[in-house]
Amino acid sequence: MTKELQTYRNADLAKSLLRQIEKEVSRPLRIMEVCGGHTMAIHKYGINNLLPDDIQLISGPGCPVCVTPVAYMDILLQIAMQPDVIIASYGDLMRVPGNLGNLEAVRAKGADVRLVISPLDALKKAKENPGKKVVFPAIGFETTAPGTAVALLKAREMDVDNFFVLASHRTMPEAMQKLASGKINIDGFIGPGHVSCITGSDVYGFLASKYGIPVVISGFEPIDLLMSLLMILKQARLSKAVVENQYDRAVKPAGNVQAQKIMYSVFESCDAEWRGLGKINGSGLEIRESFGKWNALQHFKTSPVASNEDKRCICGKILTGLKDPGQCPLFGAQCTPEQPVGACMVSHEGTCNAWYRFKFMSNGNNTSTSRQRRKINA
Amino acid sequence: MCLSIPMQIKKIDGDLAIAVSNGLKMQVSIALIENVTLEDYVLVHTGFAIEKIDIERAMEMIENISTADSDTEKL
Numbered sequence: 001m002t003k004e005l006q007t008y009r010n011a012d013l014a015k016s017l018l019r020q021i022e023k024e025v026s027r028p029l030r031i032m033e034v035c036g037g038h039t040m041a042i043h044k045y046g047i048n049n050l051l052p053d054d055i056q057l058i059s060g061p062g063c064p065v066c067v068t069p070v071a072y073m074d075i076l077l078q079i080a081m082q083p084d085v086i087i088a089s090y091g092d093l094m095r096v097p098g099n100l101g102n103l104e105a106v107r108a109k110g111a112d113v114r115l116v117i118s119p120l121d122a123l124k125k126a127k128e129n130p131g132k133k134v135v136f137p138a139i140g141f142e143t144t145a146p147g148t149a150v151a152l153l154k155a156r157e158m159d160v161d162n163f164f165v166l167a168s169h170r171t172m173p174e175a176m177q178k179l180a181s182g183k184i185n186i187d188g189f190i191g192p193g194h195v196s197c198i199t200g201s202d203v204y205g206f207l208a209s210k211y212g213i214p215v216v217i218s219g220f221e222p223i224d225l226l227m228s229l230l231m232i233l234k235q236a237r238l239s240k241a242v243v244e245n246q247y248d249r250a251v252k253p254a255g256n257v258q259a260q261k262i263m264y265s266v267f268e269s270c271d272a273e274w275r276g277l278g279k280i281n282g283s284g285l286e287i288r289e290s291f292g293k294w295n296a297l298q299h300f301k302t303s304p305v306a307s308n309e310d311k312r313c314i315c316g317k318i319l320t321g322l323k324d325p326g327q328c329p330l331f332g333a334q335c336t337p338e339q340p341v342g343a344c345m346v347s348h349e350g351t352c353n354a355w356y357r358f359k360f361m362s363n364g365n366n367t368s369t370s371r372q373r374r375k376i377n378a
Numbered sequence: 379m380c381l382s383i384p385m386q387i388k389k390i391d392g393d394l395a396i397a398v399s400n401g402l403k404m405q406v407s408i409a410l411i412e413n414v415t416l417e418d419y420v421l422v423h424t425g426f427a428i429e430k431i432d433i434e435r436a437m438e439m440i441e442n443i444s445t446a447d448s449d450t451e452k453l
Contacts, residue, residue: 002384002386002433118425119425120425121425140424143382147423147425147426150410194423194428197429225439227439249431250430259411314435369428
């Protein structure tokens, strides 16, 4: 990190912002962060413990792993068990539960599952293994989808016929609309930073104009998040609702137009299922027919699988801000990062995982939501 | 998966580049962004530079905090 960006972790600046936040609170507010990276940063830096009691931070459906449907995992796991298949996957997906287990479990049974950090790495594995079919499970939001699109364009350019993409990309504004139109009474959104690098900040205008909810696009450092909260509080005090961009060092109003063009040259919008939120119109990205040759759904045969999900899991309610992990009967006992029952416990960006690492384990296994206020003006 | 790392571009070869950050050196794709030049700071996500970082703007934002807090103190 550059020395300039290190300033975004400066303790004195954080204290200054917290003083301003204390003075700006006008009423109890529920503010939702919809990006898993923000959830992780809020817990990692203990920001939720430093805020006035009237501010309640709630986590939304911004962890791609957490919203990936069970049915998708079942298709992926069936493909993984087929002969001559290599699954080239992001590490985040390894322990996401489906009805047939998870990738780690099928690897233990003999499936060839390898980790990659980029879809281009998966494409490289396809070129290195001409006798195998390399399948890339493509999850993630607008941040991730353009990269998948580049890999598919390269596969076409280089005529790689043993590379397949199992796409489950999702788009965030549609999910935020579903939340805004629901009954969870959100007073402000901390808008997703890296998703917005691609989409731009203008795309969230409807949340302010139609639903009257302030939106502030935020960066991921502690100073970014405190600034964004302050901007939301100011809007609330003035009874305003507009979209503001705290992360304008990287997010432009119209976003990354080149990445959008590449993404939509390969994908088109479709209705899509979200774990916890159900079906949301226009919230998915499916591979265009012209790229059908590389679409794993068209190449591999799979069957629906009967559900064996644990009914006690409340991931759905956690993803929509209706409950927190401390209210789940499985949390910290049957459901841990080592043996997750629900998807929110799997990824580091999942709400349950963040609670477990930064609250449960560091707080004597006490999942109480009461704040440990710290004297900030010392 | 939302993680992006600020990195600095050190070498460009077509739509690939070598980027560095805190001793980490890696090849990244610059296919998603336009007009990248050497020494630019970019956000890298899953091996792709997804946007350039405007360091000057980042520092202006910090200046605003200091000014705003001074104003608050006067109230």
